[in-house]
Amino acid sequence: MKRKITLKQIARELDVSISTVSKALRNSAEISADTIQKVQAFAKLYNYRPNNIALSLKNRKTNTIGIIIPEIVHHFFSKVIRGVELVANKRGYNVIIGLSNESFSKEVINMEMLANGSIDGFILSMSKETLQQQDYHHFNETMSQGMPIVMFDRVVSEIQCDKVIVDDFKGAKTAVEKLINNKCKHIALITTKDYVSVGKLRTQGYLEALEEHKITPKADLILKVDDTLDYEVHLDALEAEIEQLFKSNKSIDGVFAVNELYALSAMKVARKLGLNIPNDVQVIGFTDGVLSKHATPSLTTVSQHAQQMGEKAADLLIDKLESDYNDEDEVYQTLVIATDLVERESTK
């Protein structure tokens, strides 16, 4: 097994200097045609490739971006990664991935592990625990060291950086309006606790839609699920909560859920209680997942365009990295991506 060949080895072999080899490979005018030919032939023969690490050190640029997400076995986040990887690759960047598992400390550790020169910038979505604790020091420290951050989806106004978000408020409002137009009179909301920024915004969209149509929101119809637990595991607990919601509000004829799991669970519970979807209850979920498409009945959704978010975030970050950044006059953008209502069988 031979190691990768280096400039030094080529130089020694051909009895020229390292600089000559380097220049010859880059077709420098300083080098004679003979030498260029000789060096390039040798390099090709031995499949020479410049060592990336050495280049990174020299150029103080790794051409690598880090992406930190709370969870990867998740359609939204994996689609975002796909988008990031797509444009990163197109623009000559590698992608290092870190998972926080919704944990604050893992988020911090992950960032510290990368912020020591391994990458040029971050793309990230905050963990729930971070949102809850409202401790953002690691973001600010990273940025103060000159490493740019682009946040997506789960963002927070306290942090000054570029952001890519979906129009949670409007998406939710449109969805609820759809239910209202479909003659739903008693629309329930299944959402997260308020510290989850996107959950809060979607809740506000729900309220706004109701108010605009002169419907008084009823606290009974709003279920704020405590999702500090891993809900995939505690499915039964979730379903029990939803069942309780239905049982104490028999008049419910529409449900807006802020994520796929809540929506599907609502459908499951409704069916269990003998309700027909969409005739007795119509359901809409705020999700990009595949479950919606394959469920029976299939679920009407507010699409988040996850991949597009990833692409935009990557473009934003790389643009910033490649602008001869004027350091000081920092001006941060927030890109808002419009949602789409994807109508399927769970609504009329």
Added chain:
Amino acid sequence: MKRKITLKQIARELDVSISTVSKALRNSAEISADTIQKVQAFAKLYNYRPNNIALSLKNRKTNTIGIIIPEIVHHFFSKVIRGVELVANKRGYNVIIGLSNESFSKEVINMEMLANGSIDGFILSMSKETLQQQDYHHFNETMSQGMPIVMFDRVVSEIQCDKVIVDDFKGAKTAVEKLINNKCKHIALITTKDYVSVGKLRTQGYLEALEEHKITPKADLILKVDDTLDYEVHLDALEAEIEQLFKSNKSIDGVFAVNELYALSAMKVARKLGLNIPNDVQVIGFTDGVLSKHATPSLTTVSQHAQQMGEKAADLLIDKLESDYNDEDEVYQTLVIATDLVERESTK
């Protein structure tokens, strides 16, 4: 905005040499207690962290592994990544990710982009196009340059390297035996073309189970789907093929499908044709996906333990990287992970 601080800056500031700073930070016995104290205090104040790129260059070790997969918006692969990231992080490694999108050329490009020193080794699953073209030169070239590869799931015997696979043959056989024991007499198989290694093995498991129970396999009952298309998009085409299968074989009372999409589509078509699951037709899928769990009826599956595969693959790779590898006496392992039959509603 201040850049990250370096040894050189600390040295200049404290009026000592770079070596002294370096040694002081590592508590070298060569350095006086006074100096150590002074340097460490300063370093802490300015939040000094050694530059990883410089370390990588010096040590000729990046502590980064690359993972190349055909698709990321996919439960199996994203679970594998989670496993890889888990042990990689635990053992102090970063993970760079590359997506081939089932394309040979993207797989090659991705590998070349990383094999120039950016990583210490690969974990990968081959793209379908690579399997089809049987062109493995990029794997062999990479390995001949001393960069280890661990392959998982989609492997091929022609390549000599460490591998982590699931017991496709036995898993399929067990599943089909389950159907046989459940009194199915006419068991259909929905599988891929044979060039997909795992599809072929699962097909063989199906055949073996039938033969051991003295059932003669019927070619009519075997549907080999051409999945060069992106099937998520061409769902209708897939369903049409399956519908054809059912219509020309009305006696079908059991279906074994080699992946989640095929299994779910089979259920959908069966329902459409007025068949009850599991009373008229029982279905089992070879998958780790979530759809199975949330489908109605939920799908009985052969579980692949994706996360475990990722963990094992990462351990295998890192073990090799950290063994003072004796280069020549290469001995490659193949880890086989047992499957589990997860019984749900689609079987009796």
Added chain:
DNA sequence: TCTTAACACGAAAACGTTTTCGTGACATCT
């Protein structure tokens, strides 16, 4: 007082690049 040892530190090399600058060998011009 001279030798030796311990101590505390600095110089320099190495990892693999790219690039700036310097220089010796020629050729050309006056």
Added chain:
DNA sequence: AGATGTCACGAAAACGTTTTCGTGTTAAGA
């Protein structure tokens, strides 16, 4: 013949580390 210019190449610095080795100062031992 002397001045000038071009050509083709090499030396060295720089990126940020770690580590080996050398060295000046001081203290201890004979």
